[in-house]
Amino acid sequence: xxxxxxxxxxxxxxxxREVTCTFLMPDEDTLAEPLNLLLLNDxxxxxxxxxxxxxxxxxxHNRIKPILVxxxxxxxxxxxxxxxxxxxxxxxxxxxxxxxxxxxxxxxLPYIKQEIGITEFETTAYAGxxxxxxxxxxxxxxxxxxxxxVGVFSGxxxxxxxxxxxxxxxxxxxxxxxVRETRGxxxxxxxxxxxxxxxxxxxxxxxxxxxxxxTIDLIKELEAKGYTRPADIQYVEVVGGSHNTETWGKVMGxxxxxxxxx
Numbered sequence: 001x002x003x004x005x006x007x008x009x010x011x012x013x014x015x016x017r018e019v020t021c022t023f024l025m026p027d028e029d030t031l032a033e034p035l036n037l038l039l040l041n042d043x044x045x046x047x048x049x050x051x052x053x054x055x056x057x058x059x060x061h062n063r064i065k066p067i068l069v070x071x072x073x074x075x076x077x078x079x080x081x082x083x084x085x086x087x088x089x090x091x092x093x094x095x096x097x098x099x100x101x102x103x104x105x106x107x108x109l110p111y112i113k114q115e116i117g118i119t120e121f122e123t124t125a126y127a128g129x130x131x132x133x134x135x136x137x138x139x140x141x142x143x144x145x146x147x148x149x150v151g152v153f154s155g156x157x158x159x160x161x162x163x164x165x166x167x168x169x170x171x172x173x174x175x176x177x178x179v180r181e182t183r184g185x186x187x188x189x190x191x192x193x194x195x196x197x198x199x200x201x202x203x204x205x206x207x208x209x210x211x212x213x214x215t216i217d218l219i220k221e222l223e224a225k226g227y228t229r230p231a232d233i234q235y236v237e238v239v240g241g242s243h244n245t246e247t248w249g250k251v252m253g254x255x256x257x258x259x260x261x262x
Contacts, residue, residue, distance in 0.1 A: 195241020
């Protein structure tokens with residue numbers, strides 16, 4: 001299977017900047033079935049993730065359906081564009097997350113469909129890493145009519161509205177509150193990953209690092225909504241896994257098989 005790589009640049013009126021994306025898709029000659037779509041935040045990490053090699057291996061072993069991967073490079077304003085839409089954190093980061101969401105849904109997705117000549121994809125997923133994972137989760141959560149699945153690698157679910165030194169409690173975690181306060185149950189499936197060496201911080205001194213605690217607590221919020229494991233939620237904890245592209249690249253195949261497997 002040959003992977004076709006194409007770099008494109010979109011002049012975003014919403015973000016007021018150029019956005020560079022990389023398209024990865026199977027050779028069109030091999031496309032005899034519907035195409036799936038994966039949007040990926042922090043697309044500038046493609047090479048470090050060894051994503052092309054992972055896709056080739058999975059295609060060659062007939063493990064996944066055809067996927068168009070659109071890797072979206074982060075801009076210089078990453079800390080403002082990524083986050084939770086309409087809910088900046090205690091340092092006012094993520095102030096442009098709502099605009100980034102609009103860029104994805106009203107500029108990027110129509111561009112992709114026009115460029116590829118497809119009106120609908122069989123499955124549409126969104127994934128990201130760290131803060132980009134939080135962004136992917138938030139965008140998919142608020143646009144479940146567009147996305148079917150979301151993948152979060154070492155997600156920044158610690159993102160909070162109050163500083164630790166100013167009376168913080170777990171109720172100040174923004175993503176957890178969004179899930180808790182959302183009416184209804186968005187039609188989504190979730191793949192969440194952490195590494196046991198994602199960090200060393202342990203706010204509540206329970207012997208479990210915050211990255212794992214925050215992700216497990218998010219799963220509890222999802223379960224309270226009626227989602228179940230493993231039907232709706234897949235949790236992967238990598239023993240020895242760190243907060244880096246090496247770890248994320250190694251588990252990318254598991255995510256792709258979960259999201260687009262045969």
